[in-house]
Amino acid sequence: MGQSSETVAGRGKPRVAKHEGPRPLPPIPNTNYAxxxxxxxxxxxxxxxxxxxEARGRRTYAELxxxxxxxxxxxxxxxVSPGDVVLLITKNHIDYPLAxxxxxxxxxxxxxxxxTLKPDELVHVVKISKARYVIACAxxxxxVKxxxxxxxxxxxxxxxxxxxxxxxxQFGRLLQQDPVPAFSTDDGLDPAKSVALLPFSSGTTGLPKGVMLSHRTLLVPHVRSVYQESIRPKTPKPTRNLFQTVMLxxxxxxxxxxxxVTATLFNGGTVVVMLRxxxxxxxxxxxxxxxxxxPIVPYIANFLIDTPLMKKFDISSLVGFTTAAAPISAAASNTLMKKTGRVIGSAYGLTETNGAVSANSTLFGFNxxxxxxxxxxCDVKVVDxxxxxxxxxxxxxxxxxxxPNIMLGYMNNPKATASALDAEGWxxxxxxxxxxxxxxxxxxxRIxxxxxxxxxxxxxTELEALLLSHPAVEDAAVVGVPHAKLGEAPRAYVVLRSGAILRPHEIEDFVSERVSSYKQLAGGVRTVDAIPRNPAGKILRRQLKKDFMSSKL
Known part of the structure; x- marks a missing residue:
């Protein structure tokens, strides 16, 4: 689990970590995000x-x-009035930014x-958001109905x-109206407090929560990118070249x-929309x-490391990858960079932080x-x-x-908001x-x-990293399951590489030889065809625990 506060006590005085740049940060504009x-x-x-x-449609900047x-x-x-909530329920679609x-x-x-949400899940979303208008794909x-x-x-x-x-x-009927000016501060908009976007958290610790992001919060990544360009050493390949054509x-x-999508549009690039x-x-x-x-997620990075398809296609246009949404190991990142000859950026953030809290990049350095x-x-502190x-x-x-990148809170959920945001805004x-x-x-x-x-x-995650170091293991997940003597015990779910033969007891032995006794896989090992993940690549640990409990009934 890394280093505990007891083992490193005295290494540094308590402090807040923050970006230390050569010039002051510019102010965030006080305006409607659109x-x-x-x-x-x-x-x-x-x-x-x-x-x-599939070339079924396109939108130019002039059209948008x-x-x-x-x-x-x-x-x-x-x-639709200012302040109303409109659900935008769609697969990846060229008109997502338009709507x-x-x-x-x-x-x-x-x-x-x-x-992909089922009706019961949508009922939960509607109750939270109070949405009475919906734009949806077919x-x-x-x-929805x-x-x-x-x-x-x-x-x-x-x-x-x-x-x-x-x-x-049809959504197209909305486009036949005469244009209107944006709802502005003159009309009563408060960009710092008015909710512009309401994404829903992944729900890994309970039912999804509506994350309230203000107009000002949405502006932060763009103002940050302008600032970063202003302090970037002049190179033959500015950031806008990276955004020239982005697959999604x-x-x-x-x-x-x-x-x-929004970062690419801000930089004038083209988003190539893929359904999956x-x-x-x-x-x-x-x-x-x-x-x-x-932009990829870690389990796709692991696929790219092994696939022979890399050599069958011309990828010379590719400047680099970015991985986020779930942890990627240093070994996987280094291997992919070595194999492709491309830079692999990475970032850490949450829905509640509207994107990155930290990033590995050519500007700020890699570790x-x-x-x-x-x-x-964004300021960061670590607390006991x-x-x-x-x-x-x-x-x-x-x-x-x-x-300013932090959410206002969870919509219609003061209890969850109070547990996430303290009195000082942390x-x-x-x-x-x-x-x-x-x-x-x-x-x-994760706590x-x-x-x-x-x-x-x-x-x-420590045990998952160890399992992934085994040459026969393609993917792995570890969860805690009830245990009569230990209270809770680690249980592993393992996907083997094609053609590999590895018995559960051999996996247990592999782990036990490398970790302390209390970290061993006392909850057992099960080989599976795939690890359940959400669309962003995060392991669905609750589903694995639920499946385990169901198997014991």
């Missing part, structure tokens, strides 16, 4: 902003800048939602569908996918569209063992889990973050970690994922 983006996007004219990988105010006018004509920015332009709140319409059917009559005022579907109002198979309903990841389409898309940047240096506009006392360098505890992330003398941040675990073997804490 207005800000439109002003930036207008400079890119007829360049392609969004294109479908014309249509967003029209769609905002359509929402106004339909009765999302139109909602925010109107002064309403856009709530991106995964189209595949989600059935679940069923969810609202279970709500009081007239809860749903209007449903628009992005794709063709008979008998349902990450779901837009997740902060990572959403952030890649597949090995062949990944490389075909890079080759066909001359992709310059590929593959870490999750990068603290980024501008039991006492809340602030710790110093290399002292392990709960990571807390504060800054977000308690629930992650265990520490920072060093150079402000590199290290994440070692709620720790396995309690008697009174001792065991890190599942």
């Amino acid at each position: 207005s800000f983006m439109l002003e930036r996007m207008q400079a890119h004219g007829d360049n392609v902003a969004m294109v479908d990988e 800048c014309d249509l967003i105010p029209r769609a905002s006018g359509g929402l106004k004509a339909a009765g 999302m920015l139109a909602i925010i332009h109107r002064g309403a709140t856009c709530a991106p939602v995964s189209p 595949s989600a319409v059935g679940a 069923e969810a609202y059917f279970r709500m009081p009559k007239w809860t749903l005022k209007q449903l628009w569908v992005l794709d063709s579907s008979s008998g349902i109002s 198979f990450l779901p837009v309903s997740h902060t990572y996918g959403h952030g890649m 990841f597949s090995p062949k389409s990944f490389f075909e898309t890079i080759e066909r569209f001359k992709v310059t940047w590929a 593959p063992e870490s999750v990068g240096r603290i980024v501008p506009y 889990v039991e006492t809340g006392r602030m710790l110093g360098e290399r002292q392990e505890g709960e990571v807390c973050a504060r800054g 977000l308690h992330t629930g992650d265990i970690g520490y920072f060093d003398e150079d402000n590199f941040l290290f994440i070692t675990d 709620k994922d720790l396995i309690k073997v008697k009174s001792l804490q065991v890190s599942p």
Whole structure:
């Protein structure tokens, strides 16, 4: 589990870690987020902003800048008022930014939602958000209707569908209205307090929570990127070249996918929209569209390390990868960089922090063992889990973050908000970690994922890293399961590489030879075809625990 505060006591005085740059950080604009983006996007004219990988559609910057105010006018004509919540339930779609920015332009709140949610899950989302308007892709319409059917009559005022579907109002009708100006500060908008985006947390520790992000919060990553460019040494390959063509198979309903879309539009690049990841389409898309940047998640990085497809396609356009949403091992990162000859950036952040808290990058430096240096506009402190006392360098505890990038709270959930945000505005992330003398941040675990073997804490990620070091293991997950003598014990789920033969007792022996007795896999080992993960690549530990308990009934 890294180094405890007891073993490193005295290494550093308690302090807050933050970016230490050569010049002051610029202020965050006090404006409507959509207005800000439109002003930036207008400079890119007829360049392609969004294109479908199967060439079924495209949008230029000029089109988006014309249509967003029209769609905002359509929402106004339909009765959407500033402050209303509009659910945007869609798979990856070229019109995601059009719909999302139109909602925010109107002064309403856009709530991106995964189209894979079942009606019961959507009922939960509707109850939290109080949303009475929905924009959805055709595949989600059935679940939307069923969810609202279970709500009081007239809860749903209007449903628009992005794709063709008979008998349902088309999103395209909103685009036929005259354009309207953005809801602004003159109209009563408070960019620091008005909720522009309402993404839903992954729900790994309970039912999903609506994360309230203000207009000002959404602006932070863009202002940060401008600042970073201002202090970057002049090179032949500026950041905008990285954003020239960005592939997107990450779901837009997740902060990572959403952030890649908005960052690319801010930099004038083209987003190549993919519905899902597949090995062949990944490389075909890079080759066909001359992709310059590929945002991925760690389990895809592990796939890329081993696949023979890398040599069968032309990936010469690719400048680099970025990985986020889940931890990636230093070994995997270094191996992928060596194999591809491309830089592998990484970042750590949460939905609640609207993206990065820290990043490994060419500007701030790399430490593959870490999750990068603290980024501008975000302060970090580490506190003792039991006492809340602030710790110093290399002292392990709960990571807390504060800054204009932090959420306002969880919508209609004051109890959860109070447990996450303290009186001084610090977000308690629930992650265990520490920072060093150079402000590199290290994440070692999740508080709620720790396995309690008697009174001792065991890190599942430590055991997963060990399992992945075995040449026959392709993927692994470790969870705590009930144990008669130990209270809780580590149990491993392992995916073997193609053709490999490895028996459960051999895996147990491999681990027991390398860890203390209390960290051994006393909960057993099960080989499986795949580790359950959410679309962002995070292990669904609750599902594994639930499956284990069901097998014991």
